[in-house]
Amino acid sequence: MSWAAHDLEPYAIQRHWHWRLAFVPLLIGSYAPDLMTKWYVYGVHIGGTELKADNPAQFHRGWPGFGFTHSFIYGAVICLIFWKVLGSKNWGISFMIGQWAHALTDACDTLGTMLLFPWTYHFHIDAWAYAGQTGRMTDAAAYFSGLGGMWDLVWIVYGFLSWQVLTRGYFEQNVFTADGFWRLAKRALPMTALLILYRAAFFYGTSRWIAWTIWAHVIHHFPYDLSWGGPDWVPAEHP
Amino acid sequence: MKRLPSRQQLVTLAGYAAAAAVYIAIGVAYTDFLLSVFVATAYLLIVMWVVPLAVRRLL
Numbered sequence A: 001m002s003w004a005a006h007d008l009e010p011y012a013i014q015r016h017w018h019w020r021l022a023f024v025p026l027l028i029g030s031y032a033p034d035l036m037t038k039w040y041v042y043g044v045h046i047g048g049t050e051l052k053a054d055n056p057a058q059f060h061r062g063w064p065g066f067g068f069t070h071s072f073i074y075g076a077v078i079c080l081i082f083w084k085v086l087g088s089k090n091w092g093i094s095f096m097i098g099q100w101a102h103a104l105t106d107a108c109d110t111l112g113t114m115l116l117f118p119w120t121y122h123f124h125i126d127a128w129a130y131a132g133q134t135g136r137m138t139d140a141a142a143y144f145s146g147l148g149g150m151w152d153l154v155w156i157v158y159g160f161l162s163w164q165v166l167t168r169g170y171f172e173q174n175v176f177t178a179d180g181f182w183r184l185a186k187r188a189l190p191m192t193a194l195l196i197l198y199r200a201a202f203f204y205g206t207s208r209w210i211a212w213t214i215w216a217h218v219i220h221h222f223p224y225d226l227s228w229g230g231p232d233w234v235p236a237e238h239p
Numbered sequence B: 001m002k003r004l005p006s007r008q009q010l011v012t013l014a015g016y017a018a019a020a021a022v023y024i025a026i027g028v029a030y031t032d033f034l035l036s037v038f039v040a041t042a043y044l045l046i047v048m049w050v051v052p053l054a055v056r057r058l059l
Helices: A005-016 A023-035 A038-042 A056-061 A072-085 A089-106 A136-143 A147-161 A168-178 A180-186 A191-219 B007-029 B037-058
Strands: A044-046 A049-051
Touching: A005 A023, A005 A089, A005 A147, A005 A191, A023 A072, A023 A089, A038 A044, A038 A056, A072 A089, A136 A191, A147 A191, A168 A180, A168 A191, A180 A191, A191 B007, A191 B037, B007 B037
Parallel strands: none
Antiparallel strands: A044 A049
């Protein structure tokens, strides 16, 4: 799985797409596959009881399970709902592109994603270890010690090199005008606050990448292993 | 597109960098703070909009 990439990819995608995508559904789509499931993959303690999937990898990426959320057809179905039921083609397509980006990015780990669900084959290129089954902290340590963390860093660097997409001018000319959501939001909030909302995911992705890296390597001294499929000190899940 | 940011844009960047430094410091100490984009968004709105607005009204 990926951490900060899902926060950062939408900024690059909306810059390079040949028509103006709606940023909000693009971002929601980028988060969507994990939105309901991540807490149950890692587990939570409520009143002394631990709620956690018996087989986190199967629950998260498999079938039976919620692995279909990481497939192309899931994005396409939600797209059609936005388009044909709710009447917004741009929201539908923007959501689908964000969701597809998430599914493709997660296919880079060792567990992979069922991109062509209902075909349950897991597409995976094994660049970094899937370690969600080990719990949130070990997963974070492993992710930010391997190529997954480096992939996030690519998006951070790319974002700073494309700093113009974070400016007020770009937001007002390209993002605000592409989506009626922002005009509605402007009834309640000034442009300054909307601009902060637009930048928030980039802020979040970049800041937490730095924070988790410090936590893993300065506070806890987990070893880096940038080998393909690493780090080798964590038990990686495979299909 | 412009190739270099203006002075005003650099000042804005400095504000975000300061906000990020505090967010990262809290997050390293209490990692639960890093888990939600909604928390981060609320934090950013408070630090970059609500607080400056309140200060301007007080002055």
